[in-house]
Amino acid sequence: MHSLSVELGIDVPMSDGTRLATDVIRPAGGGPVPAVVVRTPYNRCTPASRGLQVDALGLAEAGYAVVIQDVRGRFASGGDFEPFVNEEADGVDTVEWAAVQPWCNGRVGMAGISYLGFCQLATAVRRPEPLQAIVPGLTPCDVRDGWIQPNGEANHGFNLAWMLGVLLPADPRMADPAGALAAWARPGETAAGGSAVDRLIAASPLAGAWLEWNRPDPYADAESVPVRDSIAGVTIPALVVAGWFDVFQPSTFELAVALAGSVLVAGPWGHGGLPLARDAGARDHGATAAFDLGGAQRTFLDRHLRDAGTSAAKATVFVTGANRWESLPAWPGRTSRLALFPAAGGRLREAAEEATVAVGLDAGDPTPSVGGRVFPWAPDLVPGPFDQSARDARGDVLTFTSEPLPTAVTAAGPVTLTVATDAERPEGMVFATLSDMGPDAAVWNVADGGAAVTGPSTRVELGQAAHQFGAGHRVRLTLSFGAFPRYRWQPVGGQRQISLGSGTRLEVGIW
Structure with missing residues (x-):
């Protein structure tokens, strides 16, 4: 176990001069180590960011430098937040910044679920040389039809709930954050639409940008938002985590197929937050259904950033109904x-x-x-x-x-x-x-x-x-x-x- 160095609020410069707020938790002394980058729109300072998305202290004690960053325009970072469009360039800048720090040995991984998983994919399509492993979870292959409009039908409840309950209340450009939370607190009424919600959305620049999901072909001209063909060209080793009841589930499985160097873990989890527990909805799937995400991340990162350990099964899935795990050479195996x-x-x-x-x-x-x-x-x-x-x-x-x-x-x-x-x-x-x-x-x-x-x-x-x-x-x-x-x-x-x-x-x- 290492003694730790904790540096908070580092302003990391991006290529366009915007500075993003970043914390680094790492071993104190002892030479350079691999780095794990976590980029989040949900506040880098929360226990969820430091203890559930990744086990930052556990990784640092095991000899990693953990770099946790607020993405552009969120919380303490500069610039304006627009979903998806800046994560490619900012992710590459951050990975390359971490790689050349005196405490890093030049080998970098990334980890995190949901939007944090998208940040990894957006970075990986640019293939920055230091990036040698990613662990995206509960995230889609292509946000256009895996997040925004699956099967051609807008993901209405999710798109509204994410905007009103997560994005707008913390956006500095939002004149009425309490109004956003009040609308979020009335899901049935808000989802049905009405003039009050329309006015709330019209008053927010971020809501206007997010209304891409209401257009027939969202992000059609956004070259910085990866398409599935660019994802399919990524050969960086990846551990892909999927949940049977996750809002992005079909596209997460597509992601596991697209990433040539991936292994898949799928269990009975939804998008209800971390940890990935044994119960979902109204069912308890038993003690073995609970998943140690932090432990799995560390094992995978050890394998690819430290050349330690043995290879894993190509697919490990939890069978509901029987409540057991199966290891397979490929998903779905022989059917x-x-x-x-x-x-x-x-x-x-x-x-x-x-x-x-x-x-x-x-x-x-x-x-x-x-x-x-x-x-x-x-x-x-x-x-x-x-x-x-x-x-x-x-x-x-x-x-x-x-x-x-x-x-x-x-x-x-x-x-x-x-x-x-x-x-x-x-x-x-x-x-x-x-x-x-x-x-x-x-x-x-x-x-x-x-x-x-x-x-x-x-x-x-x-x-x-x-x-x-x-x-x-x-x-x-x-x-x-x-x-x-x-x-x-x-x-x-x-x-x-x-x-x-x-x-x-x-x-x-x-x-």
């Missing part, structure tokens, strides 16, 4: 694809049957979202598995349920749904949930997703899953035409219909 077809009478079968089903929509009563892959905005949005029985009983949803399974079946890999939607009304959205219905009739969501309807056939990506359906359990598919406030309230009444048969099918991988 067979199973197609299930919704049929009349609410059945879910392995053979297609032609039929048409419809539901009535109430313009004044939007179909709610319950749990799943959401950003926390309590009480309306809480990530994780919840009993879907009450939602499934509504008149504006369709449910299709299999016969009881004679033996346990484990679904693994991507879950997709193709829906033959109303050709005469190619509008709105489709939302789908794959659930596990137990012998007690409780219905627990496993995977879900929504997609904009743009034509007669709509493909819905429900994300990835590793879930064991036990013997005697049933597989359920639930379809709706909204999920508020996760997605926008679409105040449209009347009927919506889908055509059953070969054109409407659920596909899952089976181990």
Whole structure:
């Protein structure tokens, strides 16, 4: 164990002269060591930044220099914050600054989850020579369709909650931070929209910049915001951490595939903050589901910044339902694809049957979202598995349920749904949930997703899953035409219909 040197509030210059507030926690004396850079928009001085995003003291005591920085325009750093656009250049400047300090041996890693994960990717695409390992977690491959508009439908609840509850209250240009927090405290009312929210947004330069998510093609001309092709060219070793109930989950798995030098860890976690615990939503997945993020970061950084330790499994995933870990040579490993077809009478079968089903929509009563892959905005949005029985009983949803399974079946890999939607009304959205219905009739969501309807056939990506359906359990598919406030309230009444048969099918991988 090392005695430590702590330097607070260092003004690190960027290439354009802007100075970013930075803390360095490192061993005192003993020669140069590897550095770990953590760049955050959430205040570098908080216990979460120093103890949960990374174990800064533990890393420093183990012989690392930990560099924690407020990104441009946030808290004590200079400049103006605009989501995503400055992290590429500022990340490279910071990594290169750290590498040439007398306390650094020239080898640098980065770590952190969510936006901090994006900061790593934005830096890595420029391939700064000192950067030799990254540990991004719960973050997308491309923010355009992995964060802002997945499947072509704006991530409405998350985009609003992040702006009102996280970004605006700490922005120095915000004239009414209390108003932002007050709007954030009323999720259902705020997500429905209205003049008060519109005025609040109009008065904030940051909100105006963030409203990129409301445009048809967000960040289309922002060359400094990495696209998936540039991510795919990154060969820096990466430990990618994904959560089954995380708002970015499908894109995080895409990231693990795109990064050639990556290993993947996936568990039953949502975007509800750190630590990555055993419980999510209304379920406790057991003691082994809790994940020592700091320990995993250190082991990975030791391997690539100190050439210590042995290689890890390419993919390590937690199987919900069975509550066990599996190590695999690749994700999802050897699987067979199973197609299930919704049929009349609410059945879910392995053979297609032609039929048409419809539901009535109430313009004044939007179909709610319950749990799943959401950003926390309590009480309306809480990530994780919840009993879907009450939602499934509504008149504006369709449910299709299999016969009881004679033996346990484990679904693994991507879950997709193709829906033959109303050709005469190619509008709105489709939302789908794959659930596990137990012998007690409780219905627990496993995977879900929504997609904009743009034509007669709509493909819905429900994300990835590793879930064991036990013997005697049933597989359920639930379809709706909204999920508020996760997605926008679409105040449209009347009927919506889908055509059953070969054109409407659920596909899952089976181990």
